[in-house]
Amino acid sequence: MSGRRVVDSGYRIEIDRIACDAYGACAELLPEGIDLDEWGYPILAPGNVPAHLLDLAKRAVDGCPVLALRLVKVARAREADTPPPTVFAARRPETRLDRMEGMPPWPPRPANRPPKRGPDPTRRR
Amino acid sequence: MTARLLSGPSTTAGAETLADHLARLGDLPGRADRAHLIAMLDAAGLLGRGGAGFPVGRKWGSVAGRAKGEAVVLANGAEGEPLSHKDRVLMASRPHLVLDGLELAAEAVGARRAVLYVGSEHAEARAALERALAERAAGRTPGRLPRVPTTLVTPPVSYLAGEESAAVHFVNAGDPRPTTVPPRPYEKGVAGRPTLVQNVETLAHAALIARYGDAWYREAGRAETRGTALVTVSGGMRPGVLEVDLGTTVGELAEWSGVSASVGSPVLLGGYFGTIVAGANAWRLPLDPVAMRCDGAAFGAGVVAFLGDEACGVATTARIMDYMAGSSAAQCGPCVFGLRAIADASARVATGQPHQDDLARLRGWSQSLAGRGACRLPDGTTALLATSLRVYEADWTSHQHHRRCSVRQGARVVQ
Numbered sequence: 025m026s027g028r029r030v031v032d033s034g035y036r037i038e039i040d041r042i043a044c045d046a047y048g049a050c051a052e053l054l055p056e057g058i059d060l061d062e063w064g065y066p067i068l069a070p071g072n073v074p075a076h077l078l079d080l081a082k083r084a085v086d087g088c089p090v091l092a093l094r095l096v097k098v099a100r101a102r103e104a105d106t107p108p109p110t111v112f113a114a115r116r117p118e119t120r121l122d123r124m125e126g127m128p129p130w131p132p133r134p135a136n137r138p139p140k141r142g143p144d145p146t147r148r149r
Numbered sequence: 150m151t152a153r154l155l156s157g158p159s160t161t162a163g164a165e166t167l168a169d170h171l172a173r174l175g176d177l178p179g180r181a182d183r184a185h186l187i188a189m190l191d192a193a194g195l196l197g198r199g200g201a202g203f204p205v206g207r208k209w210g211s212v213a214g215r216a217k218g219e220a221v222v223l224a225n226g227a228e229g230e231p232l233s234h235k236d237r238v239l240m241a242s243r244p245h246l247v248l249d250g251l252e253l254a255a256e257a258v259g260a261r262r263a264v265l266y267v268g269s270e271h272a273e274a275r276a277a278l279e280r281a282l283a284e285r286a287a288g289r290t291p292g293r294l295p296r297v298p299t300t301l302v303t304p305p306v307s308y309l310a311g312e313e314s315a316a317v318h319f320v321n322a323g324d325p326r327p328t329t330v331p332p333r334p335y336e337k338g339v340a341g342r343p344t345l346v347q348n349v350e351t352l353a354h355a356a357l358i359a360r361y362g363d364a365w366y367r368e369a370g371r372a373e374t375r376g377t378a379l380v381t382v383s384g385g386m387r388p389g390v391l392e393v394d395l396g397t398t399v400g401e402l403a404e405w406s407g408v409s410a411s412v413g414s415p416v417l418l419g420g421y422f423g424t425i426v427a428g429a430n431a432w433r434l435p436l437d438p439v440a441m442r443c444d445g446a447a448f449g450a451g452v453v454a455f456l457g458d459e460a461c462g463v464a465t466t467a468r469i470m471d472y473m474a475g476s477s478a479a480q481c482g483p484c485v486f487g488l489r490a491i492a493d494a495s496a497r498v499a500t501g502q503p504h505q506d507d508l509a510r511l512r513g514w515s516q517s518l519a520g521r522g523a524c525r526l527p528d529g530t531t532a533l534l535a536t537s538l539r540v541y542e543a544d545w546t547s548h549q550h551h552r553r554c555s556v557r558q559g560a561r562v563v564q
Contacts, residue, residue, distance in 0.1 A: 040329045040523075041329065041480070041481035041482070041483070041484075041521060041522050041523045042328070042329050042480045042481055042523045043329070044481070044482060045482075046482050061483065061487075061517065063482055063483070063486040063487075064482070065481075065482040065483050065486075065521070067517070067521070
């Protein structure tokens with residue numbers, strides 16, 4: 025995609041980090057804008073969603089099994105203060121969803137990932 | 150070192166009574182003179198003292214300018230930061246200054262309810278505030294401020310309980326864990342009402358600005374940001390809380406604290422969510438939120454901790470990382486897994502049993518976790534880690550590659 029001008033859609037993806045449970049559906053549906061870290065949690069490409077990816081972004085937002093994503097309308101990125109829209113992948117690879125026509129909608133949560141847990145914050149030290 | 154908040158009797162003399170407080174500082178001005186308090190706070194350029202340094206006038210203005218509904222004011226004295234003591238000292242010695250500020254804030258933003266949010270470990274501060282509330286209930290309030298029903302709430306000991314959404318969450322539901330923002334507390338906070346969450350030191354400054362004006366406030370201070378600030382100094386011969394002009398250099402505090410200038414060892418500034426600055430750069434650094442940000446340092450909660458040369462910087466960092474990982478509210482994946490991974494890797498490096506790629510992975514995590522939690526715990530933790538990796542670069546490298554600690558004269562790290 026080098027040399028191609030990325031047009032700003034005026035929308036940004038926001039993630040509810042508490043709700044997010046690392047299903048990874050967003051990165052499957054929008055690999056250009058969402059990468060996963062080593063624990064399966066999403067990393068967003070900086071900046072607003074590029075205009076040509078807006079429909080795919082909407083699909084990723086609707087496709088989150090725990091509805092942790094949303095699209096927020098923001099002012100279009102101005103050159104100085106907001107990073108321009110960026111994309112991770114040059115070409116959109118075939119996603120799991122494309123291969124899943126006619127299958128039940130969501131794969132189960134990967135079994136090998138431990139549940140989020142930590143110290144009970146209400147416990148006195 | 151201008152004394153304003155801490156002028157008058159020594160902070161060790163116990164809580165000032167209402168009569169002493171009014172005799173020393175004078176009464177608050179009348180209602181008509183208080184009408185422009187928000188504009189005065191703007192003109193004074195007062196920044197929040199809880200750590201984020203948000204402009205106070207703008208914060209009060211956004212709650213006061215709400216479309217509808219009653220507001221709530223929450224005085225934040227949770228002070229969970231392990232290196233900070235200034236809030237508890239202020240609450241324990243000058244409770245009426247804090248309450249003046251709280252009631253002024255309630256009046257300015259039109260709040261009908263106030264919450265005093267005091268960490269349960271600060272028993273002295275809590276007792277002082279309870280006594281002060283009783284004194285005010287018995288007599289008339291300073292400046293005939295309208296009475297605001299005030300609830301004293303004590304969150305459990307936890308680093309995150311003082312985070313503003315966590316404070317609101319605890320008051321509402323007894324759960325001191327941050328919530329997803331937006332909505333931010335100033336939009337939807339205590340009991341679903343717009344809530345002004347303000348650090349107790351900030352409120353105390355507002356109480357003085359209401360009395361003496363913004364021009365008076367700006368007389369103190371040597372740098373871009375005017376006024377005075379409470380700082381907690383540790384690591385020297387003489388640790389403690391003191392009030393300094395903003396713009397006072399770290400070197401001057403070193404002198405006050407009995408750290409010799411020739412030592413020039415690294416300094417931790419801001420708090421556990423702050424920055425480590427190499428001694429050579431730190432000594433001339435002014436304690437001023439704006440100037441420090443330009444230099445990549447953080448004023449944070451006013452913590453100045455001299456780390457000294459005797460302690461291994463890698464081990465110190467590993468301890469802080471472990472504390473922060475243990476402080477995670479365990480809600481957001483990048484924080485739960487990321488901070489724990491950082492703590493474990495830094496502990497391995499510090500104790501001389503690093504995995505082959507630990508240092509490289511620490512460098513990566515220090516850049517990849519910011520902005521990926523509901524609150525800013527991962528941001529603050531990785532910011533401190535990033536500065537430690539820079540300042541103690543030689544030590545990290547020698548720990549990782551040679552299992553040698555430079556502090557112990559190149560001795561092999563004993564496991």
